[in-house]
Amino acid sequence: MPQDGTAGSTRQFKVVGTRPPRPDGIDKVTGKARFGADMYVPGMLWGLVLRSPHAHARIKKIDAGRALALDGVKAVLTSADLPDHSNGDAGLRDALENVMARRKALYDGHPVAAVAATTQAIARQALKLITVDYEVLPHVTDVEAAMAPDAPILHDHIFTEGVEPKPKAPSNVAYRHQFGHGDVEKGFKAADVVIERTFRTEATHQGYIEPHACLGDLRADGSADIWCCTQGHYMVRTMCASLLGLDISRLRVTASEIGGGFGGKTVVFLEPLALALSRKAGRPVKMVMSREDVFRATGPTASSAMRVKIGISKDGRLTAGDAELKFQGGAFPGSLVDMGAMAAFACYALENVRVVGYDVVCNRPKLAPYRAPSAPIAAYAVESLIDEAAQRIGMDPLELRLKNAAREGTKSSYGPTYNRIGLMDTIEAARRHPHYKATLLQNQGRGVASGFWFNFGGNTSTSLSINADGTVAVAYGNPDIGGSRASMCMMVAEELGVPYESVRTIIADTASLGHNDVTDGSRVTFSAGIGVINSARNAIKVLCARAAAIWGIAPDAVTWENGAARPAGPNAGKFKPLSLKEIATQFSSTGGPIAGHFEYNADGAGVSFGTHICDVEVDPDTGAVKVLRYTVVQDAGKAVHPSYVEGQMQGGAVQGIGWALNEEYWYGEDGRLQNPSFLDYRVPVASDVPMIDAVIVEVPNPGHPYGVRGVGETPIVPPLAAVANAIAAAAGVRLTHVPMSPPRVLQAIVASTKGKNHSAAAE
C-alpha cells in the first residue's frame, strides 16, 4: 500500500496542521443542516413505537384491532411481521429481538408494536388503542444480582461461553473473557505493596443532543431508501438488509447530519421498523424518538462491578496486575467487557498481568458503544489503584506512571507488541505543564490519570473527481461526527497542491460509493484519510498522463509538484508546468473526466494514549465537587486540523467529567428507569466545567502517510480516575463508586470522619 509513514515526522506540510474554517460550519450555525428528522417526502406517514412498561414480561397477545380501525392508521407492526432471517447468527437474532420484542419484553422500553399513521397525533392515539396482554416475570437490573444463582434468567439459550466444562444450565453470564500473560501470583509475591479494591460504575448515556430519527421507504420490489441519523449508513444498510431479508444492492441509505453519536448511533433501532411499516403501509414512514425513548430504549454503557489488584515494589516497579470485571450490557450479550479487559492495563509494561471479564445480561436496554467503550470504566479502577500505590510508596504519580509506561516494544497486556507510541511523551508533557505545579488551596486536590484506546482502521472506499474549473469533489462514506469533512479536504489539498477552499467533500450515500465501515473506533481521519490521500495520488497519475499527452511525452516523464505537472528527466524544463486547473479545463479533449479512487481495509491504526491533570474543590458539607482546572495531554500522531483535535480532547474530557460526577441510570424496584430525561439525568453544561486545556503531542503513527492517529476516544478514558484521584487528594477519601455525586462523596467523607473505614467504599 502506498504509505510513507515515517515521513510524517519530517515532512513539511502546507495545509495539514493549519486551522481553516469548517465546511459544515455555516450550515450548522444557521440551522440549515438537515438532521434525521428534517426529511419530508410526499405521502409519508408517521411511525411510533409502543414500548413495554415492564422490565420482564411474557407477551401473551397483542390486539391491534381498535388501532387499525382508527381513521388515518395505515399499518400496525408486531414481531409477527418480522420473520427471523438470522440463519443461526446469534448477533442478528438478538438485533432483531432488540428492534421488536418477540416472545418476551426484556426491558422497560422494549418495543412491542409500532404504528404508522397519517399524523403524529393519530399515531399517538393508535398506540393507546393497542392492547397487550403481558405475563409479568421477575426481573433483574443489577450486574451482580444477575450473576447470582437464583437470578431470573432472561434467555433460555444462553449458557456461559468461555468456561470449562460447558455449563448445563442457562445463565445470565454470556461470556467469560480472559487476557494477560506471565504469572500474577508470582508477581504479587515479588511486590512490596499489594493493593486490592472493588469498584462500581453506573450506566451512563452518550447524551447526544439529537434523538434517533429516520425516514424509510421500502417498496413492493424490495428496493428501499432510508434517510437517517447514524454513525454508519453502510451498517444501517447491512443490518436492515439482514434483518428484513433484502438484497444489499436494493437499499440506498443516506446519512443525515448527526447531532452527536459517540458510539450510540452505531446500531439500528428505528430503521428496520420504519422499513417494515413502509412495506406494510405502502408509503414512506418517518420515525423520530422522544428523549424518553432515547433513554429507555437505546444503548447506554455497561454498568459494572470490578475487583482490581496491583503489586508494586518500593522503588515503583509494578510487579503484577489482576482484575475481574463484571459488566452488564442490557438484555442481550455484548457488554463490551472484553474491550475493558483489554484496555485495563494497556498503559503499563507488566510482566504479570491477568484480566477476566464477565459479559452479563440484565433487564435493561441493550448497551451501545460509548466513546472508547468500556475503557473509562476499567481505567477508573486501575488508575485509582495506581494513584493509591504512588501515595503508599511516596512517589509522584506521574513519575510512577513514567517508570512503568508502555513504550515501543512493550508486549501489551492484551497481546500485541506496541509499535511506536506516545504514552511517555504525554506523561512527560503533563509533568512539564504549568498546571501540574500550580498552587492549590484548602479542600482542593489534584489528580492525574492516563488512558489508552486501540483506534480502529477498517474498510474504506473513497472517490475523488477533478472538476472542469479545477475544483475538487471528494466522496467518502463516513458521517462527519468530529470534523472529518475538514480533515479530508485538507489531506486532499495537501496531496494535490491546491487550496483548501477548492476541495469539497460530501458524505456519499451507500449506493454512490463502495462500502465503508461505521464511523467508530476513531477510525475515520486515519482510514478515510488513507483513502483520500491515495485517491488524490491516483488522480495525480491521471493528471500527469494528461499533461504528458498534451506535451506529447511519456506519462512517466512527468512529475507532480506544488499543484502542477512538470516535465521530468530528459524533458525537464522543456515545457511550462501545467497547473491542475489548466489540465482540468482540457479534460474532455484529453480523454474524459479525471478521477481517483481507492478501496482498502486499513490496518496500522496506531494506538493512542493521553494523560490528564484535574484539579477539584470538594465541599465537605455537601459533597459537591467542582472541577477547577483540567488539562488533557494526548498523542495525536499528527494533528491534521488542530482545532478539531483539541475539540475532541475537550469534548471527551467533559463527557468523562459528567460520567465521573453526575450521570447515571436509576432503575426502580419495579425495573423501570426513573430518570429518562435531561432534567433528571444531568450532563455537564458549560457552567459546570472550566475551559479544558488541550495539549497535543505528536508521535507519528507509522501506519499512516502523515502519521495520523485517531484522537476522538482516548480523552474520555482518564477523567473518571483523574477526578477520583483529585477528590482523594482534596478530601482524603477514595471514591470507589462512580458517579461520585454529592451524596456519595458526602457519605464517604462522613464515614471517613467517623473513622469507620480507612477507605470509604460507599455502599
Place this chain on the structure above:
Amino acid sequence: MPQDGTAGSTRQFKVVGTRPPRPDGIDKVTGKARFGADMYVPGMLWGLVLRSPHAHARIKKIDAGRALALDGVKAVLTSADLPDHSNGDAGLRDALENVMARRKALYDGHPVAAVAATTQAIARQALKLITVDYEVLPHVTDVEAAMAPDAPILHDHIFTEGVEPKPKAPSNVAYRHQFGHGDVEKGFKAADVVIERTFRTEATHQGYIEPHACLGDLRADGSADIWCCTQGHYMVRTMCASLLGLDISRLRVTASEIGGGFGGKTVVFLEPLALALSRKAGRPVKMVMSREDVFRATGPTASSAMRVKIGISKDGRLTAGDAELKFQGGAFPGSLVDMGAMAAFACYALENVRVVGYDVVCNRPKLAPYRAPSAPIAAYAVESLIDEAAQRIGMDPLELRLKNAAREGTKSSYGPTYNRIGLMDTIEAARRHPHYKATLLQNQGRGVASGFWFNFGGNTSTSLSINADGTVAVAYGNPDIGGSRASMCMMVAEELGVPYESVRTIIADTASLGHNDVTDGSRVTFSAGIGVINSARNAIKVLCARAAAIWGIAPDAVTWENGAARPAGPNAGKFKPLSLKEIATQFSSTGGPIAGHFEYNADGAGVSFGTHICDVEVDPDTGAVKVLRYTVVQDAGKAVHPSYVEGQMQGGAVQGIGWALNEEYWYGEDGRLQNPSFLDYRVPVASDVPMIDAVIVEVPNPGHPYGVRGVGETPIVPPLAAVANAIAAAAGVRLTHVPMSPPRVLQAIVASTKGKNHSAAAE
C-alpha cells in the same frame, strides 16, 4: 480503450437481448417515483417568475416595493441581482439573459423578475404587486420576416458570422453554415429530372408531461444543493456555477425522476433563479412551472423555411442535392440549423451536395433541442422530394433509396466517411415487411421515408461496487429517460456473470461521481454502457486478484468466467472456482471493498438510420388525416433491452406523427403565443395513432463492445416525410407546410381540385 466491437456480431449474450422488468417500473406505476416537484425541505420558500407580456420591450424600471412589503415575501429578484460572469462567453451571456431579461424583454414569457415567498398564494399575489415600466418595441416572430432588411433587430451585437465580407450592420441572422462537397451545378446538369420546392415547418414543443421544477438552496458560504428535473444534472451544475460565479465543487445537483425531456431539459431555466432567490432570502426555494410557463418560455423547436433541390437520372441515380435552410431558434442564436444542414442529405451517397443554413433570431422563446434536433425538419423536405422523384421516374421509392443509400465507405454529405452502418439493411427490411405489400382502399395512401441521426458519445464517469452479499451497486450519472437503468444493469450482469436482479443502478448526484455529459444525442446506452462494462471489467480484475490471494497464486493466473474466478494456466483445475458472491463475502479479509471505476470521453458512437412505412386515410371533405398503420424499421446496432428499443422507436414515431399532423405554435399579431396549453396545442393521444410496429435491425457498431448504437432519436426523423408522402399517395396533393393539419390539407385538396396548382403548397 478496452473495446472488442466486432465481437458484437458473433458474441453469445446471456442477459443482453432479453427483456427483464424495468427497475423503475413499480415506483412509476405506483406514484412513488419522485419528480422535480416532489422534494420538500424544512423552511423552504416558493418561487414564481414574473414574465413579460410583450414580445419585445425595453424594461425601463421595475418597482418591487409593494411586493416586498407583502407579508411572507422573502425576496424579489431582478437582473440587477445577477451580475454578468460570462467573461466574454457569448453562450453564457445569452443563457444568463434568457434566464432573466436584462435590458429588454425579448419574447412573450421572458422572465423579468422572480419572487420567493412562504406560500405559493403569497408568491402569486406578490407577482401582481410588481410594476414593470415597459417601452414596447416592434417585434418579429417569423423566420423570413426576421431576415428581411427592415426587420426589428433583437440584438445590437449580432453581425452575421460565416459570411464574407463581415457585415457592418447588426442582423437577426446570427450565422450562415455551409456543408457539402462536389459541384452541385455540375450535378444538376447531369440530371434527367430536377425538382425544387420550398417547405415550411412550424415550431413544436417536446410536450413532456412534467413541467420544469427544482428546489435550490444556496448558502452563505457559496455551497449549494439543487434538486431538479433535468436531462443533465452535471450541466445544471456547470451552468449554475458559471451563471452565478460559483465553484463547481460547491454545487451538488441531484436529478429527480424525469417526466419526459426529449431534449427540452438540457438547458437551465429555473435553477439559477431558485439559487439566486435562495441566496437572497437565506432559505431554500422551490420553483415549479405551470404548463403555460412551459409553452411560453421553455424551448420549442425551430420553425423553418426551406428550399430544396435534387437532381436524378432516369435510372434513379441522385446526381446532386442542394438545400437552403432558414431556421429561427427564438430570441438568441443557436437554432441548431447546422444539425439540420448536416443531417439533410446524410442518408445518401451524393457526389455533389451543398446545404446552407441560416441561424436566425426572433421574438420567440429560445429553442431547446428536441429529439434528433433539426433532422426531422430537413428530412421532411428532402424525403418529400425523394418521394416525388421516385414518382417522376416511376421507380419504387424504397428501390430508389436503396440505390442511393449511404453505406460503409460513403463520404457523408457533412464530411466524415461512414464506418459500418445499417441504412440499406433497414430499407431492405422495410421492403420485405408485409406492411409494404398490404392492400390499400380508397382515399388511403402509403408513404415511406428514411432518416438519420449522428448519435453522440462524450464524457462519462461510472462506478461499480460489489456488495458483501454478492449484489452489485452501479452508479452512473445520466437521468434515466429511456430505460438506461435496465440497460446498465444488463450490461453489468453480462460482464460479471451474475443475475440481472442482483445488479442495482442509481443515478448518482454530481458530488458523488465524476462528470457526465448531458443525457442527449442518444449517448447513454452507448457511452455510459462503455463505462459500466469497463467498470465491471475493472472490478473483475480485483475479484481475480482476491481469488488469487485466497488461493495463494499469482493474480494473472486467474480467469473470470460465468460469474466465477477460476485458476488458469498451470493451476487450472487445482482449486474450486470461487463465485463472485464467495469472493464478495470475504472482501474485508482480502484487502477491503471491491470496486471498479471508469472515466472516458467516448467517441465511436455509430450513426443510426431508420426507414418508416406509413399508411394514411385522408378525408377529402375535411382534410383530416388518419394514420392507419405505421412501421418503424431501425438499426439498433445491438438492442440491449429490445422492449425499450421498440419503445423508443414507437415513441419517436408518435411524436413525429404529432409534429406532422397537428402540433404547432401560434403567434398572434401581438407577438403573443395563442395556444399555450395542451387543449390548444394538440399532441397525439392513444386513440389518434395505431399500434406502431417496430422492427429492430442489428448492424453492430464497431465503436461499442457489444455493438450498441443509440436508438432514441432517429425514429422521430422520418415521420414528417413519411406522413406527407402517404398523404400525397392518398389524396394526390403534396403538402409543403407542416403541420399538415386538416385546414392545410383541405386547402391543398381544394386547390388541386380547382387545378390551380400542380402541387398544393399551401399559403
